[in-house]
Amino acid sequence: MKKKLTAVALGAVLTLTASAGVYAGANLQEIRASLNNGLGIVVNGSAYTPKDGNGKTLAPITYKGTTYLPVRSIGEALNTSVTYDAKNSRVVIGGGTSSGSTGGNTTTPATPSTGSSSVQRPTTIPSDFPLPSDAKVYDLVEGVAGGTGTPSATFKYTTKQDLLSLGNQYKEYFAKKGATSKSEEVSASAISIIDAGGSFAVTVDAKPGTGSNKGLNVVDIVWSGK
Template identity: 55%
Template sequence: MKKKLTIAAVVVGMAVTGATGVYAGSNFQQIKAALNYGIGIEVNGQAYTAKDANGKTMAPITYNGTTYLPVRAIGEALNTPIAYDAAASKVKIGSAGASSSSSSTSSVPPSTASSSSNVQRPQHIPADFPIPADAKVFDVIESSKDGVKSVVFSYLTKQSLDQLGNSYKQYFVSKGATKQSEEIRSDAFTIIDSGSTFSVTATGQPGTEDRQGYNEVNIIWQGQ
């Protein structure tokens, strides 16, 4: 029988996976952790399954004897607002966090996203970084330290996934990618590349639920 984890206090872990060893001064650090499918989650006496924005099940992560839960999913389960202050690099939990806004963070449904003539590009992404003209950008998190700019964001587009994947592959090669892990199909793509001045993870898959009819792309970028 699976163990039950009753949530009285939530220990929050935030991890970004991508190419490593590029920036000694970066805030990102690679760790070895395990997805722990043996731990169940119970919220107010009821079994709860954490899911991401696409409805995919998320497992707790165990690292050095501590269990980490996805903060946004747990916040939704507890009906507690979650906000990210990009300027302060701080996650805010509760009503105080909800009242604070950050120009670097947004969550935009398809019906209210920016039009194709006004794509909201993240500030820290290179000016020539490929983003489709019809992109609807959301969930942007940006930071900068020691000359290294980091940005995590997602966007929705009607552009085909294989076309997007190949355009990113060519772009990262032009930027000097020396380490490459790339899988590009008509229904999904995953690219994890790095060079002397950047590291990137780019994934794409069809949107689900209210994002059906769009393709969803997730980008994690670090660069100078």
């Protein structure tokens, strides 16, 4: 039987892989699947290797005879926008949304902005949420989490600030906000934080950039709260 090829949200609900600690719930079902490293991909007649925002190669996943591709990477290859509608918990492919959408989410271009001297702050994060002065925000999706009405934001940014000091700054900030559940690993080469408190939940993942982001650090943020 010919295998069906299906594009789905891979990599933590688009950019949200690190957000499992924030959004895990009854709608998630654990499965056993296989990385299909032997499958080649051709887009418009040319060989294509899907990669994430940091330049890391992504492999298709095969599950029960169906092969799943990373939707954001494939969308970029086809010059088609892919966004995450947090309020309605769905992936939106192509411009605009269906009539059932409230239009409460906003997105930025899929690549970092350049030449800007000011930080583009997401509107749904607290005004004192730490962002370096040289931060270039991209892949921004804002809305509300689930049906709770809680403001949420997922985004990436690049910065030249060193990861050790940045990670410690985030640890201190989340502690002040009352984090009671913590998983924090901070070093000069990486940041991995999953914190939560009574009024917020957050994940921060960061590492040195590659490709066009070489020489910068790339930070992934998933925020839900006030």
